[in-house]
Amino acid sequence: MTDAPLAARLRDLAGPTIFSEMTALAQAAGAVNLGQGFPDGDGPAALLEAAHAAIDQGLNQYPPATGLPVLRKAIAARRAADHGVEYDPETEVVVTAGATEAIAAALIGLCEPGDEVVVFDPLYDSYGACLAMAEVRRVPVLLEYDGTRFSFDPDALRAAVGPRTRLILLNTPHNPSGKVFDARELALIAELCVEHDLIAVVDEVYEYLVYDGLRHLTPAALPGMRERTLSISSAGKTFSATGWKVGWACGPAPLVTAVRTVKQYLTFGTGTPFQAAVAHGLTACMDWVEELRAGLESRRDLLVAGLRTGGITTYPSSATYFLQMDARSFGTGDGDALCRELVRSAGVVAIPSVALYDDKKAGRHLVRLAFCKDEELLAGAAGRLAAQARAAGAGQVARPARDLDGRARTSKT
Template identity: 55%
Template sequence: MTRPLLNRRLAAFGTTIFAEMSALAARTGSINLGQGFPDTDGPEEVREAAVRALREGRGNQYPPGPGVPELRTAIADHQRTRYGLEYDPDTEVLVTAGATEAIAAALLALVEPGDEVIALEPYYDSYAACVAMAGGTRVPVTLRPHDGRYVLDLDELRAAVTPRTRLLLLNTPHNPTGTVLTRAELAAVAELAVERDLLVITDEVYEHLVLDDLPHIPLASLPGMRDRTVTISSAGKTFSFTGWKVGWTTASPALTTAVRSAKQFLTYVSSGPFQYAVAEALRLPDAYFDGLRAELRAKRDLLSDGLERAGFGVHRPAGTYFVTTDIRPLGATDGLDFCRSLPERAGVVAIPNAVFYDHRAEGAPFVRFAFCKRTDVLEEAVARLERLA
């Protein structure tokens, strides 16, 4: 055959960096601080809720297309009690196979070939692939470190909007940088979206992982944004059950209908019994969410302090469970080479941030470590990394 087998839209996307680095960790026996998944399960009562649903036959067959009513109601209640956002669970909430499917379904539904999608780089790798599958053109706006945090250049964002711009794709708290967009930054985004009549998809899966004294502010809560924003979140990061793949969108009836039209031809439905369990998880008391943040804050500081002692430049995150580091103080400039050699040098695996950039040079000297691991694992990783000093 003269024609390549792989669709040309996906030709640039090979094996993910997560698969490569996880395989490297397994092959070398290294501590895997690359892929962002916890190494312990979430609350026992939530796991037991899933077992109970299985035994009672709830969700063992196809659940309703939009999601089970109990979960859709819990999601609507969560948005109202946490953020003052009112959503109708029947017409404005859609359950998906994790946030990744929600992102794919939203982009496939709302983007046509030739449309431009502005995304903040560095960005989660599925964003680029989903924009490509939808036939859109990805337009990156780069977050850059300044005074201890990664910041959004609002002038650069405004300049990136053209007559072909269809939507903005935002992620806050932001993976991989750990920055949390401020109210002022979000207000400027909202003003621009209203002015230029843009749709916005917001990936807010780390909403409960804001580690410092900052609020999580859903973009949909700002003036003019309720009916032009698709808000995405999931249970994986908040409750440490990433394998359950339960995500959701909240949006106006028109946007929800559009996203559902695409979603129904992807997985159709998924995670039946787990949906009932997540409905119970969303109703856990505030003490659970406060305890999760406190635990992750301590782990962030443990790893960040160790990375600083090892000689890295550390950008301590305000949210998520990732630390971005600068390898230039260690005499290195290429994060990909650095990460491929790190298991042999220190017995630890990390992720090079450059793979999350279109402008690879912008991300070349930065490397990401995950701290959603047991304390003893992080302590051992720190001890190994300090050999680099």
């Protein structure tokens, strides 16, 4: 056996993810974990009771490879009610082991080795792994902060599409930036997909966790897009049940068949009683989801307000669990080094956003914080970070910056 049995295309992925690494540091130091995006609280009581009932009723064996019929029907009904896009639950919906499996199965099932996939940079870390497993080349389009929001250069997106492009992989609402792609941006993506006959694989797991009066728009609802869009979502973020790993993909039958073909040889099926409970959640617990959304928006604002007391620059987050802050507020442009220092000096763990960037220079100064935590914990962590920034900021030059509400303020860099 060779010294490096791991396939060459996966060697860059060896070792723990940045999320596992930082969580281990949090546990070892007894630090507050604002790194990994898991909520402190459980989902709605009715959802949990439905899971118990499903177990008691004997739903403990393999589900169908495509998922329990009751869940596929609930997913299709939810997409129709929310977006006006109708799917046949028999042929156009497949249940997966979380959204991560849906994305992996889509890329493996829809791409040939050597194909190109357009992605938006930064990108969630599993995307790179899935693309490597599919043996395709990713072509990144940078999301840059323009003073009010993260956006991309339309010409850069057009230039990213070439003769080998197979699909566009889109995450909206977007992790880690908290960006919600707007109608104008989605229209351009749709235009390019139609013009070049591309597939759109859209990760929409934060579809219900959108703030500031904005609304999530699914590309599948745009003209010419239903027949070429695979919409992926999950119960984990919607119902604060990340450990259940129940996700799904909706789309035209040929795309869903590609996902099912791969996933039946990965997990085949997952969490039968949890699938039954999620079906109940999608039909009877959506008021709770709205309460969750409002609560997360309030926690985001609480965290931002606490960080501001230390002169810390934050970036607008209109969705997801996450907020980005600027490492330069602490007297350093190195977000990775700052995150490791904060474990020791502030007892707070964050994620260096650079780990999620192809363009390391663009993401070097950014740090991702999760606000899906208890309010008291958030307030305490914000206070520690603010104190650390004040201690590091003595004598530094003040500069104008923009915070969550877009208003100019003074911070230290």
